Amino acid sequence: MTVPSLTLSDSTTIPQFGLGVWQVPAQDAERVVGEALEIGYRHVDTAQMYGNEAGVGAALKSSGLARDDFYVTTKLNNGLHRLDDAKRSLRESLDRLGLDNVDLFLIHWPLPTRYDGDFVSTWQALVELQDEGLTTSIGVSNFQPAHLDRIVAETGVVPVVNQVEVHPYFGNEETRAATRRHGALVEGWSPLGQGGGELTDPVITAIASELGKSPAQVVLRWHLDRGDIVFPKSTHRERLQENFEVFDFALTSEQVAAISALDKGEAGRTGAHPDTMDWIPGA
Numbered sequence: 001m002t003v004p005s006l007t008l009s010d011s012t013t014i015p016q017f018g019l020g021v022w023q024v025p026a027q028d029a030e031r032v033v034g035e036a037l038e039i040g041y042r043h044v045d046t047a048q049m050y051g052n053e054a055g056v057g058a059a060l061k062s063s064g065l066a067r068d069d070f071y072v073t074t075k076l077n078n079g080l081h082r083l084d085d086a087k088r089s090l091r092e093s094l095d096r097l098g099l100d101n102v103d104l105f106l107i108h109w110p111l112p113t114r115y116d117g118d119f120v121s122t123w124q125a126l127v128e129l130q131d132e133g134l135t136t137s138i139g140v141s142n143f144q145p146a147h148l149d150r151i152v153a154e155t156g157v158v159p160v161v162n163q164v165e166v167h168p169y170f171g172n173e174e175t176r177a178a179t180r181r182h183g184a185l186v187e188g189w190s191p192l193g194q195g196g197g198e199l200t201d202p203v204i205t206a207i208a209s210e211l212g213k214s215p216a217q218v219v220l221r222w223h224l225d226r227g228d229i230v231f232p233k234s235t236h237r238e239r240l241q242e243n244f245e246v247f248d249f250a251l252t253s254e255q256v257a258a259i260s261a262l263d264k265g266e267a268g269r270t271g272a273h274p275d276t277m278d279w280i281p282g283a
């Protein structure tokens with residue numbers, strides 16, 4: 001299985017597919033990431049908030065893979081948006097990961113109702129961290145179109161990705177379009193809808209039986225065929241394997257359109273709304 005690479009606006013490349021480790025318990029992270037690397041995954045999406053960066057780092061180290069052969073993203077925790085905190089926190093993440101730099105560092109949430117509504121200086125902190133070489137690329141997560149417009153207008157620096165909730169019941173089309181308009185790529189989080197209703201939806205199960213694939217494989221293929229980056233999470237080796245086997249088939253444009261038509265708009269959103277999300281861990 002060959003995972004395609006996509007070129008980001010800063011001319012670096014990112015594997016279009018990887019492993020997400022939200023809700024992978026710290027004590028399981030080394031095993032899960034290690035199994036994924038054995039299967040062939042080369043891209044891991046973690047976050048300071050997930051509490052499992054050390055396990056991710058341990059798995060990368062014991063894999064023996066060269067630094068250039070894997071791609072790691074981490075994300076700034078919500079309580080650390082001020083310049084000094086943001087800068088210190090990436091150094092601490094690198095210690096936990098056992099790396100000199102990450103490939104991609106993201107602002108996890110814009111938190112427009114916190115920090116006097118100032119997420120622009122947080123973005124500026126990421127620009128400085130990139131200048132210092134602690135992260136190769138910088139991006140954002142959960143940014144609505146207005147948030148993107150503002151950081152680009154006020155800093156002139158475009159994020160390489162916007163990582164936002166996307167799955168068949170929540171297409172998030174307006175934000176996907178705004179992200180692409182800025183020249184950034186979309187990373188779709190909860191690509192399987194967290195293993196919920198989409199995987200038993202009759203439209204998806206019918207396409208899956210036509211193609212001899214599982215519903216999860218069809219949903220992942222839908223994301224890839226739309227050009228988005230995905231990193232489904234599983235703690236089970238057989239599902240890690242199943243999710244990885246999506247590079248030997250494609251959907252027809254009619255199948256892509258039929259799955260896109262399942263979009264329920266706001267009713268399909270499962271996570272917090274970025275305009276009102278204000279949670280700070282431990283606060």
Ligand SMILES: NC(=O)c1ccc[n+]([C@@H]2O[C@H](COP(=O)([O-])OP(=O)(O)OC[C@H]3O[C@@H](n4cnc5c(N)ncnc54)[C@H](OP(=O)(O)O)[C@@H]3O)[C@@H](O)[C@H]2O)c1
Nearest residue numbers: 020021022045189190191192193194195216232233234235
């Ligand atoms: N930036 C953000 O704010 C944000 C928010 C949410 C997620 N994310 C990122 O996106 C990643 C993926 O999203 P997610 O973890 O929310 O959800 P997801 O990948 O859509 O779904 C994960 C769920 O689906 C199950 N599953 C996995 N493969 C399956 C398969 N082949 N068949 C049936 N069920 C399957 C998993 O169960 P088992 O583990 O038991 O197999 C788990 O319960 C996260 O890990 C994280 O890296 C980012």
